[in-house]
Amino acid sequence: MELCKAGLKVLMLEAGSHVDPARDFHHTFLYEMEYRGQGKPGLLRRYAGTERNYRIMLDNEENPYTTSPDTVYRWGRSRCLGGRTLHWARATDRMADYELKAASRDGYGMDWAVSYADMKPYYDRVESFIGVSAAQEGLPQFPDGVFLPPMPLNCAETIFTAACKALGWRSTHRRLAQLTRPHNGRPPCHYCGNCVNGCDIGAMFNPIAVTLPPALETGNLEIRTDSVVARVRMNTEGRAQGVTYIERHTMKAVDIDATHVILAASTLENTRLLLLSDKRGLANSSGTLGQYLMDQVSGGGVRGILPKLKGGPSRLDDGKAGGITIPPFQNLDEKTQRKDFIRGYAMNATGGQTEYPAFAANLPGYGSDWKTEVKSRYVAQARVWIAGGEMLARKENFVELDPEVKDRWGIPVLKIHFTHCDNDRKIIADFQEKAEELFRKAGGELIPSVDRDRAAGAPSKPGSPAARGRDKDRSEGRNRAPALGSSIHEVGTARMSVSPKDGVLNAFCQTHDIPNLYVFGGNAFPSTGDKHPTLTMMALTARGCDHLLELAKGKRV
Amino acid sequence: MAKFLTAARLTASAKATASLAEARSAKADPLTPCSPRTDTDRMLLSRRDLLDLAVRAAAVPGAVAFFSTWLHAASQQQHASASHAPPEPPLLRDYTPTFFGPDDFEALQAFTEILIPTDETPGAREAHCAHYIDFVLQANTAYAPELQQQWRDAMAALREAGFHSADTEGRAALVEAMSRPEHDASVTHPAYVAYRLIKQHNTFAFYTSRAGMIDTLDYKGNSYNASFPACDHPEHHVV
Numbered sequence: 084m085e086l087c088k089a090g091l092k093v094l095m096l097e098a099g100s101h102v103d104p105a106r107d108f109h110h111t112f113l114y115e116m117e118y119r120g121q122g123k124p125g126l127l128r129r130y131a132g133t134e135r136n137y138r139i140m141l142d143n144e145e146n147p148y149t150t151s152p153d154t155v156y157r158w159g160r161s162r163c164l165g166g167r168t169l170h171w172a173r174a175t176d177r178m179a180d181y182e183l184k185a186a187s188r189d190g191y192g193m194d195w196a197v198s199y200a201d202m203k204p205y206y207d208r209v210e211s212f213i214g215v216s217a218a219q220e221g222l223p224q225f226p227d228g229v230f231l232p233p234m235p236l237n238c239a240e241t242i243f244t245a246a247c248k249a250l251g252w253r254s255t256h257r258r259l260a261q262l263t264r265p266h267n268g269r270p271p272c273h274y275c276g277n278c279v280n281g282c283d284i285g286a287m288f289n290p291i292a293v294t295l296p297p298a299l300e301t302g303n304l305e306i307r308t309d310s311v312v313a314r315v316r317m318n319t320e321g322r323a324q325g326v327t328y329i330e331r332h333t334m335k336a337v338d339i340d341a342t343h344v345i346l347a348a349s350t351l352e353n354t355r356l357l358l359l360s361d362k363r364g365l366a367n368s369s370g371t372l373g374q375y376l377m378d379q380v381s382g383g384g385v386r387g388i389l390p391k392l393k394g395g396p397s398r399l400d401d402g403k404a405g406g407i408t409i410p411p412f413q414n415l416d417e418k419t420q421r422k423d424f425i426r427g428y429a430m431n432a433t434g435g436q437t438e439y440p441a442f443a444a445n446l447p448g449y450g451s452d453w454k455t456e457v458k459s460r461y462v463a464q465a466r467v468w469i470a471g472g473e474m475l476a477r478k479e480n481f482v483e484l485d486p487e488v489k490d491r492w493g494i495p496v497l498k499i500h501f502t503h504c505d506n507d508r509k510i511i512a513d514f515q516e517k518a519e520e521l522f523r524k525a526g527g528e529l530i531p532s533v534d535r536d537r538a539a540g541a542p543s544k545p546g547s548p549a550a551r552g553r554d555k556d557r558s559e560g561r562n563r564a565p566a567l568g569s570s571i572h573e574v575g576t577a578r579m580s581v582s583p584k585d586g587v588l589n590a591f592c593q594t595h596d597i598p599n600l601y602v603f604g605g606n607a608f609p610s611t612g613d614k615h616p617t618l619t620m621m622a623l624t625a626r627g628c629d630h631l632l633e634l635a636k637g638k639r640v
Numbered sequence: 641m642a643k644f645l646t647a648a649r650l651t652a653s654a655k656a657t658a659s660l661a662e663a664r665s666a667k668a669d670p671l672t673p674c675s676p677r678t679d680t681d682r683m684l685l686s687r688r689d690l691l692d693l694a695v696r697a698a699a700v701p702g703a704v705a706f707f708s709t710w711l712h713a714a715s716q717q718q719h720a721s722a723s724h725a726p727p728e729p730p731l732l733r734d735y736t737p738t739f740f741g742p743d744d745f746e747a748l749q750a751f752t753e754i755l756i757p758t759d760e761t762p763g764a765r766e767a768h769c770a771h772y773i774d775f776v777l778q779a780n781t782a783y784a785p786e787l788q789q790q791w792r793d794a795m796a797a798l799r800e801a802g803f804h805s806a807d808t809e810g811r812a813a814l815v816e817a818m819s820r821p822e823h824d825a826s827v828t829h830p831a832y833v834a835y836r837l838i839k840q841h842n843t844f845a846f847y848t849s850r851a852g853m854i855d856t857l858d859y860k861g862n863s864y865n866a867s868f869p870a871c872d873h874p875e876h877h878v879v
Binding site: 111112115117118119120121124234235236237238240241245246249272273274276277396397398399400402438440443444447448451454457458461524526 | 763
């Protein structure tokens with residue numbers, strides 16, 4: 084959008100199909116679908132997501148990837164216009180110097196090539212445009228921004244807020260890219276809670292509702308969907324000449340020339356393209372391309388009920404799909420530094436009515452008394468989960484091209500090497516301790532579980548068929564030894580660095596080696612931080628676009 | 641999601657956007673609806689058509705402001721005319737069981753109605769839970785033969801326990817006996833696994849039906865609301 088508004092002619096190549104909100108996004112009740120959200124047998128083995136949203140996910144059979152034997156990692160992907168922002172959790176947090184300069188504080192890893200002061204104008208610009216509902220808190224580790232009014236707290240969130248106060252912890256409304264009032268010509272949220280299936284009115288941020296319409300309005304943007312980019316082509320002067328893409332349906336290869344090339348295909352797809360474009364990896368003079376793969380740690384958590392809410396009337400508790408956030412309060416400085424681990428995590432909590440009572444099948448009993456108890460607990464459900472936990476950057480976590488496996492278009496796929504370290508495990512263990520402390524303070528009761536190993540084929544909730552592999556333990560109640568999982572927040576593999584020797588990108592997400600090649604996404608992250616990464620990706624993109632525009636004007640070589 | 645952007649000095653952008661709009665217009669909807677259209681769907685059609693037009697118009701320079709304004713108006717209109725929770729489509733009403741034989745199906749139906757009885761709110765009978773379980777199982781022939789075998793074993797265990805031949809009181813007593821291990825891990829019953837299997841699937845079938853989700857639990861979401869209801873209980877502000 085920024086480039087189009089500045090007058091550059093832009094061609095956007097999208098590997099997936101066009102998405103039409105009018106056709107693809109609408110409220111559908113589970114009972115309106117034959118398989119109640121589970122999809123026809125076999126369907127959701129091929130696609131991620133649920134019966135409602137698999138069309139905005141990705142076909143795993145067409146797009147395989149491989150992993151090393153010790154890797155436990157599920158790469159959540161989407162291939163369509165708008166991509167993962169069509170069904171993202173909308174959490175919109177700024178990263179602070181507490182994260183960007185963490186290496187200077189505790190000596191581990193590498194500082195970012197940007198500071199919060201560098202990022203602040205771009206955070207401001209992005210938030211102002213997309214609309215973020217949140218409250219100002221004045222916490223340096225959780226920087227405030229340009230906010231719309233926050234969404235009200237439901238009863239469970241109010242109780243958890245009181246519990247946080249009693250523990251001396253700060254908490255706030257989850258910061259969400261969801262509108263609480265009309266903003267830039269878009270309507271406010273109507274609190275259907277259907278966000279992850281695609282917003283039918285564009286009240287949450289996604290490109291098809293927010294950034295693409297004004298870009299198209301300039302007349303400077305052409306979008307070609309169903310165009311699978313295969314590589315970046317270089318000229319003899321060491322500059323990017325353009326790209327080659329393959330028409331998704333006809334398999335025809337097409338060359339496009341351009342003055343500048345931007346990879347914005349999601350973190351690991353960007354890195355895959357760089358690996359595909361040169362035997363040693365394009366823009367890889369540092370030798371770090373593909374390395375330092377990270378994904379914020381998740382796992383553990385607490386589910387149960389808040390007795391205060393039992394037996395109450397049904398309320399629209401899940402209509403905003405929100406919650407409260409407890410920002411990190413450890414390892415901020417010397418005073419709060421833990422001896423047993425570095426870095427930190429943020430917690431979320433919410434509760435109340437949900438679409439499906441996932442606890443019910445594990446509640447002992449049957450008959451009318453059981454039905455009454457299910458309804459009584461249904462409105463009193465509560466849970467605490469990790470919002471984002473920092474995973475340490477390690478060289479041994481990396482991606483490479485698989486030497487044998489190719490996708491449907493004959494393009495080599497990624498092989499992922501991904502394991503956790505002791506610090507990652509300690510972060511989750513500490514989160515689990517604090518989550519249980521919060522739950523106890525709120526007066527919560529764990530839900531008794533009579534059958535943690537579900538019968539085959541019996542889904543715990545709509546869209547979670549038992550046949551599908553899981554990368555973490557989501558069973559009810561306390562997880563005594565939390566399994567570590569990922570957060571679909573993969574970052575790194577082409578990190579930014581001050582010196583070209585240490586990374587692939589500079590502070591503007593321009594490759595150190597090729598001046599007309601930019602990489603937008605999570606690639607630049609030298610560390611994960613504990614905030615959701617999307618806003619930072621957008622701010623880095625806006626910053627990179629400014630840089631490119633200056634370059635295009637000939638102000639910089 | 642290989643979005644790939646080239647800032648090429650193209651000269652034919654107007655032609656490109658026009659061809660994009662044409663492509664959208666010409667593209668037939670390849671998607672099959674998940675479920676038969678309901679009356680509510682038909683009511684929503686005009687809105688969807690208008691939305692479609694608005695999205696297409698957005699590809700035309702100058703039309704974005706109209707698009708945004710219209711979307712806002714459309715949403716306000718929808719708020720005013722929203723009818724929460726459409727009726728259940730007749731997916732199971734006339735469904736004929738194919739996985740279970742007649743006597744097993746009768747036994748399963750009776751079992752599900754003991755687990756989730758009809759009282760002041762609907763039960764497994766109104767939700768057609770046994771029908772839904774049969775529907776899912778028959779659809780899994782090529783995908784989950786192990787699941788089908790579990791169910792055959794479960795029905796054999798019920799038959800072995802005498803459920804099929806028991807009268808109403810006998811069946812109630814049998815379910816009570818089978819359920820005891822849920823409360824006391826030291827107690828066992830040869831049909832406990834069957835009880836758990838039926839309970840798990842029956843629970844899912846019931847609370848994903850309109851009878852369970854709306855008529856029993858009064859689920860409020862998936863609806864259009866002008867505001868989000870804040871907690872208004874002073875007692876929730878202290879712990």
